[in-house]
Amino acid sequence: MTTGLVGSEWIWKDGEIIPWSEAKVHILSLAVQFGSSVFEGMRCYSTPAGPAVFRLHDHLRRLRDSCRIYRIELALPQEELAAACAEIIARNGLDSCYVRPMVLRGYGSAGMNPIDSPVETYICAWPWGTYLGEGALEAGVDVCVSSWQRPEPNTFPALAKGAGHYNNAQLIKMEAAVNGYAEAIALAPNGLVSEGSGQNLFLVRDGVVITPVIDGTLLAGITRDSILKIARELGVPTCEQPVAREMLYTADEVFFTGTAAEVTPVRSVDRIPIGSGGMGPITRQLQKRFMQIVHGEVEDTRGWLSLVREPAAAARG
Secondary structure, three states: OOOOHHHOOEEEEOOEEEEHHHOOOOOOOHHHHHOOEEEOOEEEEOOOOOOEEEOHHHHHHHHHHHHHHOOOOOOOOHHHHHHHHHHHHHHOOOOOEEEEEEEEEOOOOOOOOOOOOOEEEEEEEEOOOOOOOOOHHHHOEEEEEOOOOOOOOOOOOOOOOEHHHHHHHHHHHHHHHHOOOOEEEEEOOOOEEEEEOOOEEEEEEOOEEEEEOOOOOOOOOHHHHHHHHHHHHOOOOEEEEOOEHHHHHHOOEEEEEEOOOEEEEEEEEOOEEOOOOOOOHHHHHHHHHHHHHHOOOOOOOOOOEEEOOOHHHHHHO
C-alpha cells in the first residue's frame, strides 16, 4: 500500500474510500488547467471524548458557499459530507489531523465554459503540526509586508475559498520565505492591511483587539470569527475596522489566526519588534482559551466540536 502524507493511506472520493495513490485527476481537468476548484481546511483535535473536528459544519457551509459563488453543482448533502469527514479520519486511524475537502471540475470542457466538466469531490486527512514552524505558537514569528497585494474586490471573489486564488498567496509566501521571514502580510489595493498568505490578522492596541473589516479582499476566516467571539466572551473589547500599514508597527501585539496557523503571535513586522518582541498578554489569553476549547478542556457551549465517533466507539478503538 502506498501511503500519503505522514502515513495516511485512504482518501474519500464521491462516496468511496480509495487508496491514497489512486486519487488522481486528468491533466486536462479544469482544476489543473484553470484552478477550477474550491476547498476547505479544518482541524481534528484529540479531546477527552475522542477525536473532534472544530467547527465542521461551519467549514462545510463555507465550502457550499464557495461552490455556489463559482456555480459548481455540489449534489452531496451537508450531512453526507460531514459523515465522510469523520469516516476518512477514522479509516486512517487519526486522532489529531488536518482535513481537506475539495470540490473540483474534472475532465470535460477544454475552454472557459465548464458546463461539460464533471464535478468531483475528495476528502483527505493527514497529521499536520504547527503550520508556521516549531515553536511558533509560543515564541511568535517574524513577518514582512509583502510587495504583492491582494486582489481588487469584484475580481476574484474573496469570500470563496478557491484554489486559483492561492497563486497570489503562494507569491506572498515565497517572497517572505526567500527574504528570511516566516510569513508575510498583504495589503489591499487601497494600501490598507488585508491578511496573510493564508491567515487572518489581528492587532492589539490599548487593550482593544482589532482586525481588518471584511472588504472583499480577504477571507472571512472561521478561526477569525471564533477569536472575535472568544474575546467578547472574555470581556476583551474588539473592533473590526480599516487598518493602516503603520498601525502594525505601533501595535502592542499582533497575531495571525487560521485553521492551520491557529493563533500564532507575530514578534516583528519588517524587522520592527512588536511590543516586547514576544507573545503579548491578550494574545496569550486568547490562544489559551482557543486551545482549551478545541481540545475539549472546557465546556463546548457553542457546539463547535463534532466528535468523529461516539465515546463508546472510541473506547472500543
